[in-house]
Amino acid sequence: MTAFLKKQIQRLAVLSAGSVLMASAVAAETLTIAATPVPHAEILEFVKSQLAKEGIELKVKVFTDYVQPAVQVNEKHLDGNFFLHQPYLNEFKKSHKNDIEVPVAKVHVEPFAAYSVKYKKTADIPAGATIAIPNDPSNSGRALLLLAKQGLLKLKDPTNISATRKDIIENPKNLKFKELEAATLPRVLNQVDVALINTNYAIEAKLNPVKDSLFIEDANSPYANLLVAREDNKNSPAFKKLISALNSPEVKRFIEEKYKGAVVPAF
Structure with missing residues (x-):
């Protein structure tokens, strides 16, 4: 060759x-x-x-x-x-x-959860406390449902995942609400009494939903x-x-x- x-x-x-x-x-x-x-x-x-x-x-x-x-x-x-x-x-x-x-x-x-740097137990949340929740409709409803399950308020329909503040029929502690963009909630945690934070943002902020939350959703979540x-x-x-x-x-x-x-x- x-x-x-x-x-x-x-x-x-x-x-x-x-x-x-x-x-x-x-x-x-x-x-x-x-x-x-x-x-x-x-x-x-x-x-x-x-x-x-x-x-x-x-x-x-x-x-x-x-x-x-x-x-x-x-x-x-x-x-x-x-x-x-x-x-x-x-x-x-x-x-x-x-x-x-x-x-x-x-x-x-x-699992969606509530956090506080001021209180260790749900029972410690005082009258007139300021609660921060997400401002998008689906997650604000989710926050209200979770608060209702803790007995902190009562909703017209406790199964309505689209509930708004207008659906609150009992608010025995006269809780005040701040609706904020979900991503900002970890950053305002020290400015409010309680913040309900989506888990992805909680984890980013080094919060452990299982260990650090006041209360958390159970496994029956939609x-x-x-x-x-x-x-x-x-x-x-x-x-x-x-x-x-x-x-x-x-x-x-x-x-x-x-x-x-x-x-x-x-x-």
Whole structure:
């Protein structure tokens, strides 16, 4: 074999290898999912390597609020999101008539809890205390339900997850309410008597919902956090692989071991 022929064979081998690599790169499908930092983004990061083995490149775009992750999916800038529960989605759809978000899997529950730096027991909460709650309709209703279960107030319908302050029919301690954006609640904890904080923001603020809360939701919660797709991609093979990964025994074990009861698997 001549030197020229050898070089040609080597060149073809290099080109062939390059073509295989290019084909693999083209074959890989990308999913970009919006998530709040804790625990949602952490759970997505955990499944990244598994999805990569199945030809899915998972990109996690982190948001610190509850509005933009839904808006970005609704406007088709992102493939899906992982941060909300069904009551929140229901309320969001009321104000966004052309919403195209579709829940495709339940992943976990973050038991909602009340915190205080002033009081150690619910019974210690004084008359006229200021209670900070989230200002979005689904989570403000959730806060009121939890307060009602503690006997701190009475609601017209104690099962109404969309309850508002107008539904309070008894307030024996004359509690005063501050409705604030959910993300800001940990920062005002020392300015109020009690704050009801979503677990993702509590964990970010180094609060342990199991150990640090005055009181906390029980396991019977309708607020499972959802993986959400768009109507046009909900049945895609990539989403099916992501659903399978998020509902796997490995993720269940990861949630249980990492969050120790502050986050509970919902599958």
